[in-house]
Amino acid sequence: MTEPHWLNADERRAWLALLSINTLLPAALDTQLQAAGKLSLFDYNVLAMLSEAEGRFLPMSELAARTSASLSRLSHVVTKLQRRGWVEREAHPGDARVTVAHLTEAGMDTIVSLAPGHVDAVRALMLDAMSDDDVADLARIGEKIVARLDDDHWILRER
Amino acid sequence: MTEPHWLNADERRAWLALLSINTLLPAALDTQLQAAGKLSLFDYNVLAMLSEAEGRFLPMSELAARTSASLSRLSHVVTKLQRRGWVEREAHPGDARVTVAHLTEAGMDTIVSLAPGHVDAVRALMLDAMSDDDVADLARIGEKIVARLDDDHWILRER
DNA sequence: CTATTTTAGTTGAAGCTTCAAGTAAAGATC
DNA sequence: GATCTTTACTTGAAGCTTCAACTAAAATAG
Structure with a gap:
């Protein structure tokens, strides 16, 4: 720390x-x-x-x-x-x-x-600025942040 | 395509x-x-x-x-x-x-x-939801998007 | 050097968002 | 089964943001 x-x-x-x-x-x-x-x-x-x-x-x-x-x-x-x-x-x-x-x-x-x-x-x-890997990374990281902000946010429901 | x-x-x-x-x-x-x-x-x-x-x-x-x-x-x-x-x-x-x-x-x-x-x-x-690698990835991808939105945005100046 | 264009900023009005307060129905408690 | 609490909204007012119009100074063009 x-x-x-x-x-x-x-x-x-x-x-x-x-x-x-x-x-x-x-x-x-x-x-x-x-x-x-x-x-x-x-x-x-x-x-x-x-x-x-x-x-x-x-x-x-x-x-x-x-x-x-x-x-x-x-x-x-x-x-x-x-x-x-x-x-x-x-x-x-x-x-x-x-x-x-x-x-x-x-x-x-x-x-x-x-x-x-x-x-x-x-x-x-935004999407055209990113590679396929970037898009996948952003999806993964973005969902982590969403989960932190609201742990049962609807976009997390389908997964 | x-x-x-x-x-x-x-x-x-x-x-x-x-x-x-x-x-x-x-x-x-x-x-x-x-x-x-x-x-x-x-x-x-x-x-x-x-x-x-x-x-x-x-x-x-x-x-x-x-x-x-x-x-x-x-x-x-x-x-x-x-x-x-x-x-x-x-x-x-x-x-x-x-x-x-x-x-x-x-x-x-x-x-x-x-x-x-x-x-x-x-x-x-947000930051506590992410690993160090996630933070680095988000910084990299985020700056790409910013560059696309405004190619001489000030946050891109120092790099 | 005069006229035009561009840059820098302000303003008031209209529209949008938040906030606090309120209504009414559903569910829980006793 | 009456009361209390929670859930699901709505509303009006206050504050914030955008938009269009405006002013004034600087830069550019002729």
Whole structure:
């Protein structure tokens, strides 16, 4: 054990890189999505998670988990997406506390039309910079960090 | 070349992990800093970058670069930090367009008192989840992504 | 040297996120 | 089976970020 209170060279590099990616990557993806369809990366992700869910609906809590968002943030955003006709709120048959968010046809059309451009942007902005091994390493390390931040995060469920 | 328009398993894992880290890590660090000193991670970073600069001052543009922020965002935040007595704005002697942000003594005291807790949080939330090799890999891969997002980003300058 | 363009920064408004408080149903406790 | 606690949300206000518009100085072009 050396000093517990400061970062060594690699730790500092890793931390600063992550911090920078954290600011620049969402900003760049937001710009692309804003130009393509006047929505944010978070909006896109909400629609994407619903589109991949069975029946294209999810309880708000589950949708919040899959977008790593607070229920409050999600609630505001779903209200907005609802006004745009992309999502509807429905009651849950078995539990009256639960609100189910349901992707509409229009919402599905939107995400289908946006997905190719968005995926291209993700490739152009990060994946194309990396070798196959890098991608595998990042997946492995990234999931370790996610596990540390939230030990039953949904992306860890399938493994 | 296979399909350019979709992600394979590792790519998807890497992307989703990064997206989740991106939401959860700043939120957790914000919570810690909010509790310790009523400031955000971004506020902290502005103070930290100034504290590490020679003379503890930097032109707004340079400070914006080192915090990966827009000049507009930085301007608003510096105004806030100024009201709290942590930063001052000064004229640049050689170029009248430039505003120099200068860390005050009180600002320095603040960052000195907050740094240990913040570094502990960074360790607890991400570094402790990783082996030394992981840290080195993340530093290497992270810098590749940063280079792709901004090929003359300041964190790449020293190398 | 005058006009144009670029650089550096600020500002106010609009939109987004967080925070605290509140509602209501479900589950647990006694 | 009444009370207490927890779960699942929603809401409004406050604060933060982005966006577009603006000012002013420096650099460039003609």
